[in-house]
Amino acid sequence: MKFIILLGSLLSLAEACPSSCECTSSTVSCIQKNLQHIPNFNSIQLNPMIIDLSGNKINSITDEDFTFDRNIAIAEIYLNNSEVLDIDGEAFVELENLQELYLGENLLHDIPQNIIEDLPNMILLELSSNLFSGDLPLIKSKSLEVLALANCKISSVPEHALKLTPNLKMLLLQRNNIKYISQSTFTGITRSFALKLFYNKFECSCKTFQLFDFLGEHEYVDKSDPYRCSNTTDTDVDIFDKKIALSFHNICTRSNRIPKIQATSLKSNDLTLRSEKSYSLIQENKVEQHDEGVSSKKEALQNNSDIVEISKKTTYIITLDKNFFEVVVICCVFFLGLFAGFSLNRFVTTYRYIKFKRCSENQMKLYTP
Helix, strand or coil: CHHHHHHHHHHHHHHHCCCCCEECCCEEECCCCCCCCCCCCCCCCCCCCEEECCCCCCCEECCCCCCCCCCCCCCEEECCCCCCCEECCCCCCCCCCCCEEECCCCCCCCCCCCCCCCCCCCCEEECCCCCCCEECCCCCCCCCCEEECCCCCEEECCCCHHHHCCCCCEEECCCCCCCCCCHHHHCCCCCCCEEECCCCCEECEHHHHHHHHHHHHCCCCCCCCCCEEECCCCCEEECCCHHHHHHHHHHHHHCCCCCECCCCCCCHHHCCCCCCCCCCCCCCCCCCCCCCCCCCCCCCEECCEEEEECCCCCEEEEECCHHHHHHHHHHHHHHHHHHHHHHHHHHHHHHHHHHHHHHHHHHHHHHCC
């Protein structure tokens, strides 16, 4: 008898499940069913906690797709890798207990700021591997703790971005095109906060090293991650190498300017540096470091740059400030002009004196008997 009742329950559950999905007491699974629209969930008799729609071809999500009677318990929605192009700002507004939303590996170019603003239990929003080129997309949420935007071609982070998510504890921005983030972006963060920024396109400059000095000091980033900066010749430098960071610190504190350095910031008079040699981005856990003493100092001025050879394998190029050369040229021209004017004046005076003397001698001869 119990078997018959159980079988009847299973049959009724199967009948209540959308035809393209598989249902259990807590999950509605519609993975890789080639769906082009969100299924109609009005027939569901139980209160599912998880809806998995990943691996489909759902271009658009409307404000009515998740509006059904049994949506009160939904805590997780998976829509990753589903070719999503557009999402209505109120698509998830009725899912009061939603905690995790996965929208990674889609075709999103932008996303409404208020997409999760009215969801008080929201914890995780996954948006990695989308097409958010340019600024970091802004998300409003008082409860969000984890925001993932890795591999999205993001190039800049607005200074007020984190103020819209006051409870954020982890921001994943690795593998983007970010060159610099202002320190003021992190002003006011007093909570525990983790930031992933490796494999971006940071340029070797005082600003970059000052930024990572700040992030490392506050333990926002993990120094064991492969943080590197590069120059126009694609020479990579380990940002957290102690000796390189110290050399940058010394130069940046000596100058009011923020120079843009091609490989690393060094001065030829301060070459007491040993450099890290090889770093493999593929085998990031197999970093081989070794030091070599500085045995010689060479300076050569070529194309407005000093080329300093520290070892047989590592060459650092320091681009000199163009303003310095402009001042030198102006000064040289000025002194050359001054010297030429002085010389010309001396020549004219001497010539007049000689001419006057000859005339005087001739006149004396005329009056001499």
